[in-house]
Amino acid sequence: MTLDHLFTTIEELVLLHSPSGVESEIDGVLLERFKALGVETWQDDAGNVIAFLPGQSHERTLAITGHKDEIGMIVKAIEANGRLQIRRLGGTFPWVYGEGVVDILGDQRLLQGVLSFGSRHISHESPQKVFQENVPLKWEDTWVETKLSAAELEEAGVRPGSRVVVGNHRKRPFRLGGAYIASYTLDNKAAVAILLALAEQIQSPRYDVYLVASAKEEVGAIGVLHFTQRQKIDELIALEVCPIAPEYPVQAGEAPVLLSQDGYGVYDEQLNQRLREAAQQQGVPLQLAVLSGFGSDGSIAMKSGHVARSACLGFPTENTHGYEIAHLGAISNCIQLLRAYCEGEK
Known part of the structure; x- marks a missing residue:
């Protein structure tokens, strides 16, 4: 081969x-x-x-x-505004993926969301400030933004236990230095x-x-x-x-x-x-x-x-x-x- x-x-x-x-x-x-x-x-x-x-x-x-x-993520809860609370599935950390598109594997169809950590332009009054300066980012401090209602997510079959993975367009491998392969x-x-x-x-x-x-x-x-x-x-x-x-x-x-x-x-x-x-x-x-x-x-x-x-x-x-x-x-x-x-x- x-x-x-x-x-x-x-x-x-x-x-x-x-x-x-x-x-x-x-x-x-x-x-x-x-x-x-x-x-x-x-x-x-x-x-x-x-x-x-x-x-x-x-x-x-x-x-x-x-x-x-x-490895990936699993939905823990769905908030009324369509945000998904997520936790790890296997040994990984949120900073490994960074903010970006994720694929949500609903029972009826696949949806896309954005793994989110909050805004950068914030002061000490924001709870996100500590993650910029002092504390490692944990899964409990992240979420997936969908901009869909809870009813729309339910219709797609998204529920506690649904799996979430890095978006497919971010996973495509590429050749590095000719002989190496790089990807998730x-x-x-x-x-x-x-x-x-x-x-x-x-x-x-x-x-x-x-x-x-x-x-x-x-x-x-x-x-x-x-x-x-x-x-x-x-x-x-x-x-x-x-x-x-x-x-x-x-x-x-x-x-x-x-x-x-x-x-x-x-x-x-x-x-x-x-x-x-x-x-x-x-x-x-x-x-x-x-x-x-x-x-x-x-x-x-x-x-x-x-x-x-x-x-x-x-x-x-x-x-x-x-x-x-x-x-x-x-x-x-x-x-x-x-x-x-x-x-x-x-």
């Missing part, structure tokens, strides 16, 4: 709204794309979209997961693009492989816990962004990152060793890291006792859970490494 093709696939996925628990827009596309590749595909009760690649042997099973849900929700639409590429490229895996576009990861890894509770999985590899920060030895570029530990526990060292060997055989550069403020489908499923062995393979990403930047070569190298791992030595 060329970097241009990879960019186009990620762009398509990013523009499909999929806030945690309201993921049907991307579900239909993924089911169609997997089935078009001739792969056995279904969606389970938890909302996971699963593609199955039968192996030469059925004695072992591998799951590769990439979550399809994105690379976490984890780029990982889903990897799953699609694997479904297309893996020809004859050594053993059974499940490609799982997991649901509701950002709100507790609900999808993968459901899947691994019902399906026996011997190994699980979670695909993720990997944060670039001064506290971690992770550099931007085309080298993927293999984690040894995160905030939920240690990953399986034997599985990690096999992945390191596969990377060496393929000539894929690999970075190694231990993270603290982080978790994945893999670490959560293993900590819950649902899988015995898990790993997490990531692509270095700047501004995680914000306007993210990642090297397309790192994403492509994840595909190459996992394909080689699934197919084994030739």
